[in-house]
Amino acid sequence: MSKKILVIGGGVVGTACAYYLARRGHTVKIIERKAFGSGCSHANCGYVSPSHVLPLATPGAISTTLRAMLRKNSPFYIKPRFSWALWSWLFKFARRCNEKAMLESAAGITALLNSSREMYDTLFEEEGFDPEWQTRGLVFAFMTSAGMEHHAEAEKCSRERFGIGANRLDGEALNQLEPALLPGLAGGFHYEMDAHLRSDKLMSDWRNVITRHGVEVIENCGFESFVRQNGHATAAQTSQGEIEADTFVLATGAWTPQLKLDLGCKIPIQPGKGYSMTMAKPNRCPKYPMMFEEHRVAVTPMQSGYRLGSIMEFAGYNDTLDVRRMKILTESAKLYLHEPTAEPVMERWTGWRPMTYDSRPLIGPAPAVPNVYLAAGHNMLGLSMATGTGTLIAEMIEGREPHVSPEAYSPARF
Numbered sequence: 001m002s003k004k005i006l007v008i009g010g011g012v013v014g015t016a017c018a019y020y021l022a023r024r025g026h027t028v029k030i031i032e033r034k035a036f037g038s039g040c041s042h043a044n045c046g047y048v049s050p051s052h053v054l055p056l057a058t059p060g061a062i063s064t065t066l067r068a069m070l071r072k073n074s075p076f077y078i079k080p081r082f083s084w085a086l087w088s089w090l091f092k093f094a095r096r097c098n099e100k101a102m103l104e105s106a107a108g109i110t111a112l113l114n115s116s117r118e119m120y121d122t123l124f125e126e127e128g129f130d131p132e133w134q135t136r137g138l139v140f141a142f143m144t145s146a147g148m149e150h151h152a153e154a155e156k157c158s159r160e161r162f163g164i165g166a167n168r169l170d171g172e173a174l175n176q177l178e179p180a181l182l183p184g185l186a187g188g189f190h191y192e193m194d195a196h197l198r199s200d201k202l203m204s205d206w207r208n209v210i211t212r213h214g215v216e217v218i219e220n221c222g223f224e225s226f227v228r229q230n231g232h233a234t235a236a237q238t239s240q241g242e243i244e245a246d247t248f249v250l251a252t253g254a255w256t257p258q259l260k261l262d263l264g265c266k267i268p269i270q271p272g273k274g275y276s277m278t279m280a281k282p283n284r285c286p287k288y289p290m291m292f293e294e295h296r297v298a299v300t301p302m303q304s305g306y307r308l309g310s311i312m313e314f315a316g317y318n319d320t321l322d323v324r325r326m327k328i329l330t331e332s333a334k335l336y337l338h339e340p341t342a343e344p345v346m347e348r349w350t351g352w353r354p355m356t357y358d359s360r361p362l363i364g365p366a367p368a369v370p371n372v373y374l375a376a377g378h379n380m381l382g383l384s385m386a387t388g389t390g391t392l393i394a395e396m397i398e399g400r401e402p403h404v405s406p407e408a409y410s411p412a413r414f
Helices: 012-023 061-070 084-095 099-127 145-162 172-177 199-212 253-259 323-333 382-398
Strands: 004-008 027-031 076-078 138-142 167-170 187-191 216-218 223-229 232-238 241-244 247-250 269-279 290-292 297-302 305-314 345-356 362-366 369-376
Touching (some): 012 027, 084 269, 099 145, 138 145, 138 172, 145 167, 145 187, 172 187, 199 216, 223 369, 232 369, 253 269, 253 345, 253 369, 269 323, 305 323, 369 382
Parallel strands (some): 076 305
Antiparallel strands (some): 223 232, 269 345, 290 297, 297 305, 362 369
């Protein structure tokens, strides 16, 4: 039976939810507090990455992070301040830095990443749009042998446990694959199953598609609270008045804890601030998207441009673009690439990733309000997990057999 559904949040996850619900014949509206697609979905690195199987909380992650923070121009930063929510989050993150918890999280991450990767191919084929979709894989490049061997252990784990492996490229073999890299690097790993796209083009093209399927998009419409009756939400109170619906999907990313809603569950999401800069393509532009994991820098060659991104900054909801953090991207890229940047720079951008301490999103009905569904907390993998999340939300709302087990993403787990 067709329902009236309100999706709160116009990022990539909210858009995917709206798309799959509209495709099933539901009447769908999206409200977005700013411009559609203007949040963390706008200028991320555009990776669709089944390779990103392992969570951030792994054995040894705490010591590695602390050593990184002591380095000058570290890509990881925690702003000193008293925040019970942050320090509680960090404590629970630290408790998960063991093999058992790592593998538990990885199983849930893998299922959603793999399903989403397949669904992107289907989406572009069926809807006929192309946001610069490329399927060359993703290369992890390393300066040092120590970095290579550390990643080799992670690759072995993901290959043996989850069937996600890479081609190892030592020394000159890496340069033969990607001549844009400087000589003398230790080597790298090529994950052929990964893909990438231009995220801002994905959002603009996908908006046209959902509009064609009858979805109404309301911009500059801030969500304030739910109107409730008999334990269910009947309407959303917004800056543009009440909007009634049968079912609600809360896809508000890093903003979710700020809404202070009584949903019957904790929302342990911290905003992890990331940066990117988009520019013209260098003359010696890489063919492959790449991760420089030792310096936490990502490189995305697009058909219409070139992007550097990354950084992880826990500084609360501060949206200031720190030029010092932006400089870290360019200085780090110089260690790996013949031509790390180019002119003109078209955009310098910052946004908040919705980070959970177990690296898994919250997907499912809110325990206290069963017709409100959460679809938030996708960490750095919102784009990679969007299609699978949208499909899972549609399956849950309709009571269909889910394509992946939803237990790993239950909001009630916290």
